[in-house]
Amino acid sequence: MVKAETVIVGAGVVGASIAYHLTERGAKDVLVIDRARGPGYGSTGRATGGVRAQFETAINIDLSLYSLGFFDECDFDCRYEPRGYLFFATDDAQLDYLKRNVEFQKSRGVREVALVDPQTIAEICPILECSDITGGSFGARDGFIDPLAVMRGFSSGARARGAEIRYETIGLFIETANGRVTGIETNKGRIECENIVLATGAWAHELARTVGIDLPVTPQRRQIVWAKSKKTLPENLPMVIDIGSGFHFRPARDFFDPAANADNTEVLFAYPDPAERPSFNVDFDEAFIEKVYEKARHRSPFLYETEVVREKCRAGLYENTPDHHAILGGCALGGLYFANGFSGHGVMHSPATGRALAEIILDGRASFLDVSCLSFDRFAKGELLHETAFI
Numbered sequence: 001m002v003k004a005e006t007v008i009v010g011a012g013v014v015g016a017s018i019a020y021h022l023t024e025r026g027a028k029d030v031l032v033i034d035r036a037r038g039p040g041y042g043s044t045g046r047a048t049g050g051v052r053a054q055f056e057t058a059i060n061i062d063l064s065l066y067s068l069g070f071f072d073e074c075d076f077d078c079r080y081e082p083r084g085y086l087f088f089a090t091d092d093a094q095l096d097y098l099k100r101n102v103e104f105q106k107s108r109g110v111r112e113v114a115l116v117d118p119q120t121i122a123e124i125c126p127i128l129e130c131s132d133i134t135g136g137s138f139g140a141r142d143g144f145i146d147p148l149a150v151m152r153g154f155s156s157g158a159r160a161r162g163a164e165i166r167y168e169t170i171g172l173f174i175e176t177a178n179g180r181v182t183g184i185e186t187n188k189g190r191i192e193c194e195n196i197v198l199a200t201g202a203w204a205h206e207l208a209r210t211v212g213i214d215l216p217v218t219p220q221r222r223q224i225v226w227a228k229s230k231k232t233l234p235e236n237l238p239m240v241i242d243i244g245s246g247f248h249f250r251p252a253r254d255f256f257d258p259a260a261n262a263d264n265t266e267v268l269f270a271y272p273d274p275a276e277r278p279s280f281n282v283d284f285d286e287a288f289i290e291k292v293y294e295k296a297r298h299r300s301p302f303l304y305e306t307e308v309v310r311e312k313c314r315a316g317l318y319e320n321t322p323d324h325h326a327i328l329g330g331c332a333l334g335g336l337y338f339a340n341g342f343s344g345h346g347v348m349h350s351p352a353t354g355r356a357l358a359e360i361i362l363d364g365r366a367s368f369l370d371v372s373c374l375s376f377d378r379f380a381k382g383e384l385l386h387e388t389a390f391i
C-alpha cells in the first residue's frame, strides 16, 4: 500500500505551488496525483497568463501583491512581463468605481497604480477608439506571466526537494475515520495519508462530495479568440479592459511555442459571454468569434481588421464560487484542505495560495497573510465577500 503524509489532488499550477511551498518548509512526504496523462491539461494550460493587483477587495489585492513580488524574484523563469493593465470607463459611474478602487489599492500598498485621462489612455493604447472613454486606471506592475512556466517551476522545485507527482491517477473518494482523513482511494489503489488537499480546479465539487461536503465551485467555459494582424501591434501594449462589458485584449503569447509572435502581430481578445451556463464543456464555439469581433468593431478598428488564427483559439474552464473568491484552508473534517474556486485568478494567485496552504497545514494558520476570510465556512456563516473587478 502507498503511504504519504500529504496527498495533493491536482497537479495544476495550484497543486504544484502547494507542493513547492510545503517542501520548501521541509515537508518530506508529499505526493501529488493528477488524473491527466501529463502536466497542463486542466485550466492552467488554457489560461492567458494575466496578473494584476487591480482588484476591489483587500484580500484579492493582498494575494496579488504577494504573488507579484514572488514572480519578480522567484528562483525559476516564469516569464513575468510588467506590461500593465489598463481598465477604461465609458461613463461617470464606471469612472467613480475605478477612482474608489485606485484609492483603496493605494491604501493597501499598490504603488504603481494611477488614474489616467482619455488622452493618456490613447497614448498607452494607440489602437483604441477613445471618443466615448471618460477615463481609466493603469497599474504599471500588472502584466503577464506564462502559466505553464509557473506550473513547471513549482513542480520542478517540489520534485527537487523530494515531492512526487503521479499522473493518470484519479482520486475516486476520500476515506475517513473518527472525524479525520485516513486515505484516498484511486484507480491505482489506496493511498494512506494524514492530509488531503483538493487542488482540483473546476472539478473540485466531485471529490468533496464523497465526504458529504457541498463545495460551491461551479465550472464555466471561457473562450479566447487568437488573431493575427497584417500590421505590427503597438510596442509595449498592456492588457486593455473595458470595465463596462469586460471586453479585453492583449498581445498574444504562445506558451507552447514561446518563439511564436516574434514579429508582434498576434493578439488575444475575449469577453465574459453572459450566455455561458455552468458546464464542463471546453469545446471552442465558432459563434464566439463573431460575437467578439462585433465588440471590437467600434472599440478598435485595428482589432476588427485582424484575421482569426482558428487553430489557436481556445476554451477552458473558470472555477467560480458564489462570491468570486477562492476557498482556502481546512474544514470540519480533520486533515482535509481546500485550494479551490479561484474564479479565473488561480495562476496569478498561485504563489500566495501555495504559501498559505503550506502554513495552514504545518502551523495551523497562515501568518504571512491573514486568509481566514477565504475559509470554506464563510458560506455557512453568510460572510460572503464582494468583488466586481473580475473578467
Ligand SMILES: Cc1cc2nc3c(=O)[nH]c(=O)nc-3n(C[C@H](O)[C@H](O)[C@H](O)COP(=O)(O)OP(=O)(O)OC[C@H]3O[C@@H](n4cnc5c(N)ncnc54)[C@H](O)[C@@H]3O)c2cc1C
Pocket: 009, 010, 011, 012, 013, 014, 015, 033, 034, 035, 036, 040, 041, 042, 043, 044, 045, 046, 047, 048, 049, 050, 051, 169, 170, 171, 172, 199, 200, 201, 202, 203, 204, 207, 222, 223, 224, 315, 316, 317, 318, 319, 339, 340, 342, 343, 344, 345, 346, 347, 348, 349
Ligand atoms: C480562458 C481562460 C483564461 C484564464 N486567464 C487567466 C489569467 O489571465 N490569469 C489567471 O490568474 N488565471 C486565469 N485563468 C484561470 C486559471 O486558469 C485557473 O484559475 C488556474 O489554472 C487554476 O489552477 P488549478 O491548479 O486550481 O486548476 P487546474 O489547472 O485545472 O488543475 C486541476 C487539476 O486537477 C486534476 N483533477 C481534478 N479532479 C481530479 C481527481 N479526482 N483526481 C485527480 N486529479 C484531478 C485535473 O486533471 C487538473 O489537472 C484563466 C482560465 C481560462 C479558462
